[in-house]
Amino acid sequence: MRSILVHAMNDAGFDARLQVGLDLCRRFNAHLTVLQTITYDLVVPTDPFGVSAVEVSQASMKLAEEFREKVESKLKQEDVRWDWHVEAGYQVQCLIRHAALNDLVLLGGTPDGSEGRRSFSLAGTLAIHCRTPIMAVPHTANGFPADTAAALCWNGSMEAARAMRAAVPLLSAASAVHILCVGDPAEEGDEKLPAVSAADYLERHDIDCEIVQLPAGKEPVHEMLRKAAEARKAGFMVMGAYGQPRIVETLFGGVTRNVLAEPPMPVLMAH
Incomplete structure (x- = not known):
C-alpha cells in the first residue's frame, strides 16, 4: 500500500480522514495524494436573477484556494510525501479517475438533513463503481493507531x-x-x-x-x-x-x- 488518496472538501470530517491518511502513509511509507474537487453546481450559473458564471466561479475558486493554503501549511510540517490536485467536475468521475492509480481512497460523510447524521453515499457509490478499495472515515475518527x-x-x-x-x-x-x-x-x-x-x-x-x-x-x-x-x-x-x-x-x-x-x-x- 504505497499510494493513498484523500478526498479534500472543507467539511467537518476532513481533518479526521486527513489524519487517517497521514497515519497510514507513515505506517506503510506511502505517498499521500490530496484531491480537491469543485463540483459543477458551484461553477455553473443557476441564479435566475443573473449571477454570472465568472462571479460564481471566482467565489468558489477563492474559497477553494483559501482551504488549500490552510491545509498545505499543515502538510508542509508533516513527515509524509504528498501532492495536491484540484479538479472541477462531477465528484464521482473525478474520484474514479484518480482512484485508478491509488491503493486506497479515503472518503467522509456529509450532513444528510437528520440531526447528527451524515450520509456516506459517495463512499458507497465509489465502492460499487471503482476497483480501488474505499475507506469510509467517520468525522469522529482519531487517526489510525498502529496497534489497532x-x-x-x-x-x-x-x-x-x-x-x-x-x-x-x-x-x-x-x-x-x-x-x-x-x-x-x-x-x-x-x-x-x-x-x-x-x-x-x-x-x-x-x-x-x-x-x-x-x-x-x-x-x-x-x-x-x-x-x-x-x-x-x-x-x-x-x-x-x-x-x-x-x-x-x-x-x-x-x-x-x-x-x-x-x-x-x-x-x-x-x-
Whole structure:
C-alpha cells in the first residue's frame, strides 16, 4: 500500500480522514495524494436573477484556494510525501479517475438533513463503481493507531472475499484480526465461502485470525457486527459493498447501507 488518496472538501470530517491518511502513509511509507474537487453546481450559473458564471466561479475558486493554503501549511510540517490536485467536475468521475492509480481512497460523510447524521453515499457509490478499495472515515475518527485490531465482516460472498483481499496490507499490520460471521454456518448454501476458507487464505499471508460466530437473533445484523467489533476493540472494519450499480436508490444491501448510515469506525469496502 504505497499510494493513498484523500478526498479534500472543507467539511467537518476532513481533518479526521486527513489524519487517517497521514497515519497510514507513515505506517506503510506511502505517498499521500490530496484531491480537491469543485463540483459543477458551484461553477455553473443557476441564479435566475443573473449571477454570472465568472462571479460564481471566482467565489468558489477563492474559497477553494483559501482551504488549500490552510491545509498545505499543515502538510508542509508533516513527515509524509504528498501532492495536491484540484479538479472541477462531477465528484464521482473525478474520484474514479484518480482512484485508478491509488491503493486506497479515503472518503467522509456529509450532513444528510437528520440531526447528527451524515450520509456516506459517495463512499458507497465509489465502492460499487471503482476497483480501488474505499475507506469510509467517520468525522469522529482519531487517526489510525498502529496497534489497532481489525473486524472482518464475513458472509461468504464474492464481495466479502474481494474486500478481504484488498485489506491484506492493513490486516497484516493489525494487532489482531477477528472474522465476524452471523448465523448458523450449517444453513449456508454451497455458493457461500466458509469462514474457515477465509482464515486459510489469511494464514497463507502469515495473518493469524479468530473466527467469531454470532448467533442470528432479533437484533439487526449491522448492530451485531458493530457491537462485536467494538467489544474486541477493533479500530476498523472490512466488509463487502453489496448492491446493483444500475439504480442509485438501491445501491446497497441492508447491512452495507446501515453500516454506512453511521459507521462506528473507519470501514474498508470493496465490491
